[in-house]
Amino acid sequence: MIGSPNHELDPEAYRAMVEGAPAILYLDRPDELSTNLYTSPQIVDLLGYSVEEWMRDAELWVRSLHPADRERVVQEHRASNADRERFMSEYRILAKDGREVWIRDEAVPVDAKDGTVQYWRGVMVDITAQKQAEDKLRASLNEVKRMVAQRRDLAQRLENAQEEERRRIAADIHDDPIQVMSAVDMRLQLLLDRPERVDAHELGELAEELRSSIDRLRNLLFELRPVVLDLEGLTPAIGMYLEHVAKDTGWTWEVIDELDLEPLPEARVAFYRIAQEVVANVRKHANATHVEVRLTSVDGGLLLRITDDGEGFDPSETPQPGHLGLATVTERAELTGGWCRIESEPSHGSVIECWMPLGVPAESD
Known part of the structure; x- marks a missing residue:
């Protein structure tokens, strides 16, 4: 609470009450500059200014306002002065060392016996941590x-x-x-x-x-969908697909099985589709003579590593029409919570690694 608007000024009693508060309490004159009558010592810790510095320079508060907030806050302050209404504002202020501090500033007019405003009684609270938490939450x-x-x-x-x-x-x-x-x-x-x-x-x-x-x-x-995928498992299905493609390409191929266990049926489809897409991409564009597929159990998932000795390419270049297969592979993996990594350069072949959790969602064929 800032206080009742009809309370006689008692500086000593007021000072004893406020100097232990976790905020800056202040009294300002009701003039254009809001000349400071009293500022509590907490200003040293919060903004780095001594009480004397703050009270001596009537324009220091305005100059310290963040440039992006200054016009708005000054207008709000003038409106409160003119209407004799409670002043409430949140703004950024620059500390003496340049730190940006978020402040919640509230003040009420305290009337004299003749009904005029005798002074403004206010409190400035540091809400920087709250604003940072809000920013993090908003970013999340x-x-x-x-x-x-x-x-x-x-x-x-x-x-x-x-x-x-x-x-x-x-x-x-x-x-x-x-x-x-x-x-x-x-x-x-x-x-x-x-x-x-x-x-x-x-x-x-x-x-x-x-x-x-x-x-x-x-x-x-x-x-x-090859029948062998359901009857015999992932490795035989990939091997059969490589053999099938090799009839047209003439390449040699190898499948290395380092799996601890066979993926569940619904997971096999996702893994097989990625292998199929990568091999099809190699077939279309790489002019390879040898392809190796390695299946490894890693981190609760399956790591699929496909290596070819083909022409290679620059992964940083935007895929051309008809060359979108690897983008689809990456999308398939990411959709299941996995990832894909592509290593390649012109004339040096390619290595494509895709990891996916074993419990991937079922995929429709």
């Missing part, structure tokens, strides 16, 4: 909001990538196996219409087209 909340927005954005981008992949697979099935099978069906209908003219060579061609379409369908199904 902003960081949480940023992370939530980032995760929402990552989830949307992954969903878009999955949808694009579904469209690509649907187009592949429509443009290749389905059209081939439709053509085979039409030719078979023609043969059925004229069985006496059936040609063994033509039947052989039809059979070969069917076998080719079946192989392409199997490849598409393998890319969607």
Whole structure:
């Protein structure tokens, strides 16, 4: 409490009461400069000024106000003086040594017997710690909001990538196996219409087209989700995928299993998708001759390390269209609470490490 507005000034009693308070108490004249009548000794600890310095210079308070707060606080102070209303303000003030101190300043007018304002009785409390705590809390909340927005954005981008992949697979099935099978069906209908003219060579061609379409369908199904991932586990599935890709690339490959235990089924999918995406990226852009995949149990999660001896690249450069695979990999890992690290330079191959906790959320295929 600052005090009752109708209390006779008793400097000695007032001084005895306030000198132990954890704040600066003061009395000011009701003039334009609010000339100081009394300032408690706590000003030495709070702002570094002696009582004599503070009381001697009527403009010191205004000059010490933080430049960003000065105009506002002076206007509030003048308005309180003019209206004889309680003054309340929070502002920054610069201590003698240049420190920035947050102050909560409250003052009330004390009336003389004739009804005029005799003086202002006020208290300045150091609220720097409170403001710093508020700033930290605000920064933490902003960081949480940023992370939530980032995760929402990552989830949307992954969903878009999955949808694009579904469209690509649907187009592949429509443009290749389905059209081939439709053509085979039409030719078979023609043969059925004229069985006496059936040609063994033509039947052989039809059979070969069917076998080719079946192989392409199997490849598409393998890319969607290999059965071995569920039946045998993560390492065999990655090995089978590398073997599958090696048929086209001619590279040599190796999978090193250093896992303490097999990931749960829902976690295998996330790990497999990242390995698949990295290997696909190497296939498209690296011109590698050897790829090594190492699976290691680390810090309650799985560390996937993929090394290739390809052309390498500059990770700091913005990915070009068609080269966004590694960005998707990073997003997948971060969405599960993990991380990815890329080490590469032109002509020196690449090393890509991704870590994710074993208890990653289930991922839809």
